[in-house]
Amino acid sequence: MFMTRNEDGITAAVGALQALLGKRLATGLSHREQHGHTTTWLENQIPDAVAFAQSTAEVQEIVRICAAHRVPVIPFGTGTSLEGHVNAPMGGISVDVSGMDKVLSLRPEDMDVTVQPGVTREQLNTELRATGLFFPVDPGANASLGGMASTRASGTTAVRYGTMRDRVLSLEAVLPSGEVVRTASRARKSSAGYDLTRLMVGAEGTLGIITELTLRLAPQPEAVSGAIASFPGIDAACQTAQEVIQLALPVARMEFLDEAAVGYVNRSHDVGLPDAPLLLLEFHGSPGSLAEQTEAFAELARDNGATEVAWSTDPEERSRLWRARHDFYLAALGLFPGRVGFSTDVCVPVSHLAECVTASRARLDELGLIGTNIGHVGDGNFHTLVFVDPQDPENRARAEEYVGWLNDLAIAHDGTCTGEHGIGQGKMKYLGKELGDGALAMMRAVKQGIDPLNIMNPGKIF
Amino acid sequence: MFMTRNEDGITAAVGALQALLGKRLATGLSHREQHGHTTTWLENQIPDAVAFAQSTAEVQEIVRICAAHRVPVIPFGTGTSLEGHVNAPMGGISVDVSGMDKVLSLRPEDMDVTVQPGVTREQLNTELRATGLFFPVDPGANASLGGMASTRASGTTAVRYGTMRDRVLSLEAVLPSGEVVRTASRARKSSAGYDLTRLMVGAEGTLGIITELTLRLAPQPEAVSGAIASFPGIDAACQTAQEVIQLALPVARMEFLDEAAVGYVNRSHDVGLPDAPLLLLEFHGSPGSLAEQTEAFAELARDNGATEVAWSTDPEERSRLWRARHDFYLAALGLFPGRVGFSTDVCVPVSHLAECVTASRARLDELGLIGTNIGHVGDGNFHTLVFVDPQDPENRARAEEYVGWLNDLAIAHDGTCTGEHGIGQGKMKYLGKELGDGALAMMRAVKQGIDPLNIMNPGKIF
Numbered sequence: 001m002f003m004t005r006n007e008d009g010i011t012a013a014v015g016a017l018q019a020l021l022g023k024r025l026a027t028g029l030s031h032r033e034q035h036g037h038t039t040t041w042l043e044n045q046i047p048d049a050v051a052f053a054q055s056t057a058e059v060q061e062i063v064r065i066c067a068a069h070r071v072p073v074i075p076f077g078t079g080t081s082l083e084g085h086v087n088a089p090m091g092g093i094s095v096d097v098s099g100m101d102k103v104l105s106l107r108p109e110d111m112d113v114t115v116q117p118g119v120t121r122e123q124l125n126t127e128l129r130a131t132g133l134f135f136p137v138d139p140g141a142n143a144s145l146g147g148m149a150s151t152r153a154s155g156t157t158a159v160r161y162g163t164m165r166d167r168v169l170s171l172e173a174v175l176p177s178g179e180v181v182r183t184a185s186r187a188r189k190s191s192a193g194y195d196l197t198r199l200m201v202g203a204e205g206t207l208g209i210i211t212e213l214t215l216r217l218a219p220q221p222e223a224v225s226g227a228i229a230s231f232p233g234i235d236a237a238c239q240t241a242q243e244v245i246q247l248a249l250p251v252a253r254m255e256f257l258d259e260a261a262v263g264y265v266n267r268s269h270d271v272g273l274p275d276a277p278l279l280l281l282e283f284h285g286s287p288g289s290l291a292e293q294t295e296a297f298a299e300l301a302r303d304n305g306a307t308e309v310a311w312s313t314d315p316e317e318r319s320r321l322w323r324a325r326h327d328f329y330l331a332a333l334g335l336f337p338g339r340v341g342f343s344t345d346v347c348v349p350v351s352h353l354a355e356c357v358t359a360s361r362a363r364l365d366e367l368g369l370i371g372t373n374i375g376h377v378g379d380g381n382f383h384t385l386v387f388v389d390p391q392d393p394e395n396r397a398r399a400e401e402y403v404g405w406l407n408d409l410a411i412a413h414d415g416t417c418t419g420e421h422g423i424g425q426g427k428m429k430y431l432g433k434e435l436g437d438g439a440l441a442m443m444r445a446v447k448q449g450i451d452p453l454n455i456m457n458p459g460k461i462f
Numbered sequence: 463m464f465m466t467r468n469e470d471g472i473t474a475a476v477g478a479l480q481a482l483l484g485k486r487l488a489t490g491l492s493h494r495e496q497h498g499h500t501t502t503w504l505e506n507q508i509p510d511a512v513a514f515a516q517s518t519a520e521v522q523e524i525v526r527i528c529a530a531h532r533v534p535v536i537p538f539g540t541g542t543s544l545e546g547h548v549n550a551p552m553g554g555i556s557v558d559v560s561g562m563d564k565v566l567s568l569r570p571e572d573m574d575v576t577v578q579p580g581v582t583r584e585q586l587n588t589e590l591r592a593t594g595l596f597f598p599v600d601p602g603a604n605a606s607l608g609g610m611a612s613t614r615a616s617g618t619t620a621v622r623y624g625t626m627r628d629r630v631l632s633l634e635a636v637l638p639s640g641e642v643v644r645t646a647s648r649a650r651k652s653s654a655g656y657d658l659t660r661l662m663v664g665a666e667g668t669l670g671i672i673t674e675l676t677l678r679l680a681p682q683p684e685a686v687s688g689a690i691a692s693f694p695g696i697d698a699a700c701q702t703a704q705e706v707i708q709l710a711l712p713v714a715r716m717e718f719l720d721e722a723a724v725g726y727v728n729r730s731h732d733v734g735l736p737d738a739p740l741l742l743l744e745f746h747g748s749p750g751s752l753a754e755q756t757e758a759f760a761e762l763a764r765d766n767g768a769t770e771v772a773w774s775t776d777p778e779e780r781s782r783l784w785r786a787r788h789d790f791y792l793a794a795l796g797l798f799p800g801r802v803g804f805s806t807d808v809c810v811p812v813s814h815l816a817e818c819v820t821a822s823r824a825r826l827d828e829l830g831l832i833g834t835n836i837g838h839v840g841d842g843n844f845h846t847l848v849f850v851d852p853q854d855p856e857n858r859a860r861a862e863e864y865v866g867w868l869n870d871l872a873i874a875h876d877g878t879c880t881g882e883h884g885i886g887q888g889k890m891k892y893l894g895k896e897l898g899d900g901a902l903a904m905m906r907a908v909k910q911g912i913d914p915l916n917i918m919n920p921g922k923i924f
Contacts, residue, residue, distance in 0.1 A: 189843060193893050196901055196905065292750055431655050443655050447911075449908050
């Protein structure tokens with residue numbers, strides 16, 4: 001695999017792309033900088049040009065030109081990924097598909113929809129509002145659906161509605177050869193050959209560019225209830241989360257905030273919660289079932305020592321209950337002016353969650369870092385947010401040390417170095433530790449088979 | 463890819479395997495015949511020997527010997543697959559893992575379990591009985607879990623609990639190189655590189671031999687209710703099934719029997735149902751929610767013209783209601799002595815189900831075939847059972863014509879040529895029609911990357 005810049009190829013490709021796209025090939029520095037990685041402290045490695053594609057046929061042409069000149073192709077949606085997926089370490093062409101933003105066909109009778117990759121999840125849900133359906137995957141950022149598929153995104157609702165892995169029925173993609181493939185039919189399930197859909201979901205653009213997605217929708221819930229409970233310790237909160245899953249309470253969201261996170265919100269917004277670990281739940285269902293479920297949760301929480309339990313089906317009151325979750329990030333940033341929040345992501349079997357979150361807290365304190373743990377605890381997925389002073393290299397070095405330690409901790413507990421952010425550049429060194437050389441070699445064999453020239457998003461994953 | 467027998471290699475490999483395994487390498491004709499395909503009219507293509515493996519290390523040795531001599535390796539669980547997956551068209555070694563039948567570790571706190579590939583689903587559920595958990599995928603046959611993963615099996619419960627795709631957390635497999643890989647950690651979700659787990663699930667043994675599976679379990683339902691409804695026509699039954707899904711009624715099973723199937727059971731067992739299309743449902747939940755859900759179903763069914771609706775939470779009464787589903791196959795075989803039942807499998811978007819099932823009925827009649835349509839209608843998956851006279855080549859030719867027609871029909875309706883049986887040998891000619899040459903080339907590139915010698919189950923899928 002080439003790991004250096006191919007200057008002559010890049011020059012030739014940029015020329016050919018200019019002829020093809022005219023003004024829709026941007027070579028100005030500001031466009032290029034916006035299309036390198038911008039969301040963390042990873043270095044911004046800018047592409048040589050940004051191609052604003054408007055159709056599958058155009059993506060095909062762009063990829064063919066890049067392949068002919070052995071030039072890297074870096075797919076770009078909204079640039080909200082967190083591990084350097086859109087960086088161009090060897091230069092090349094960023095292919096921005098944000099202009100491919102049409103909902104192509106909606107089939108309420110099958111509860112599925114076909115969209116272009118630049119459609120964002122909020123845009124899709126706005127367009128779906130009148131149909132009684134919605135697209136449930138919610139990673140927080142208003143990401144593009146193509147990008148969400150590429151990083152196998154999930155978020156707060158995965159415990160009930162699954163991740164992008166579960167919600168993508170079929171993809172159209174342009175392969176490194178320039179060929180267009182459709183990965184699957186629109187059938188709900190299939191045993192027809194290799195699961196190409198799941199191979200593309202999470203491939204981070206290293207096997208091709210997604211140009212169309214067919215997605216499974218969910219019925220908008222008849223009613224929604226929100227609940228929160230404060231616990232005397234991390235153990236009690238995690239134990240309650242585990243029991244919710246074991247009892248199969250059909251929780252739609254189940255979020256955890258540690259004492260630090262709740263404390264930030266109390267200090268800046270005075271929400272009046274105890275400075276203690278907090279669980280926030282949302283239930284979707286019929287009005288009758290919601291009462292039953294929420295009561296069952298309240299009982300579990302109290303049995304595990306919860307000091308305050310509150311729930312409501314009223315939309316305003318639900319918002320108020322969930323305010324700590326929605327506000328804590330900005331609340332924290334407000335408390336620590338000049339710092340930037342850096343988010344890292346691991347996922348462990350639920351039985352190891354309390355131990356890992358407790359150890360994480362201790363390690364943050366040991367390293368003198370300002371940080372907090374929040375989690376999608378139904379899945380065992382948690383994030384540490386570290387508030388770093390970008391002007392202080394020593395502070396940043398300690399934060400990086402923490403991230404390495406946390407990933408090793410998760411792997412040692414039979415977990416993964418990333419539950420939902422992906423490998424990108426930031427987690428490359430942990431993937432082999434997690435899965436071993438054999439699995440890495442197997443991934444490389446797949447990559448080599450599909451992208452023998454290594455033009456698709458090189459320098460990511462491995 | 464080699465497509466002929468490698469006589470010298472086979473002789474050498476059998477010799478080396480005899481030295482390794484002693485009596486556990488069977489070369490007698492009866493063992494070999496049992497390990498070729500036996501479940502349909504596909505020709506039984508026997509392997510040259512059957513290796514009864516007892517450990518991952520032994521599977522590794524067997525694969526290494528076969529690789530050294532360029533000899534096909536055909537993984538074998540219980541032999542219940544339906545499309546010729548275990549045939550040995552170029553000879554080779556059947557690797558029977560049914561002796562690898564231990565439940566290795568059970569973690570109720572994480573609701574997961576690690577098993578060897580020869581554990582059958584009934585065996586697993588027997589061992590789980592006291593834990594409050596169960597493994598929900600139910601393809602009918604008491605298949606091995608390794609085989610179920612390899613064919614991406616599903617069955618009656620997929621509408622609620624997903625398919626093997628959704629239920630396998632992680633696999634250990636021996637690759638064609640003889641290397642052992644673990645595809646994922648035990649975390650509930652992950653974005654760590656390519657989804658090797660989903661690549662192996664459904665690969666039909668063409669990429670390696672599964673030697674260990676970690677599976678997601680589900681809580682045993684607190685209560686279960688069964689319901690049936692008879693409809694004036696296929697349309698009304700399918701419309702009701704669609705509405706059940708759209709209303710998100712958490713149905714655990716939803717089966718369809720056409721008029722012919724119900725008629726067979728009436729004629730042989732006198733169950734007293736109208737000779738009309740039938741839906742059979744099962745709900746899992748709390749006692750309170752079950753009543754609500756079952757009532758909601760009854761109302762939908764009546765609104766769509768259902769003539770008889772019955773439901774019950776009593777186990778005996780539920781069994782009685784579901785008797786038509788359990789008994790129809792043997793009932794039909796009893797009515798047509800000397801015939802064998804041949805099952806084919808397609809899956810279409812739910813909105814096309816009624817049209818496809820109606821067309822299927824008409825085509826069976828046109829061709830003068832005895833057959834019936836039954837389906838897992840929540841997923842749009844249906845099977846046609848054709849009762850064929852094995853002594854009558856003309857009857858069999860018409861049945862084969864029907865199967866080809868049905869697959870083309872499903873593909874023309876944006877569906878798949880197989881929802882749950884797999885490609886094997888029987889569906890090879892439809893895979894390209896369904897997904898196109900590009901997708902097939904992509905699968906071949908993956909195969910070539912992982913199994914460059916084409917020793918793993920050659921002559922299947924493509």
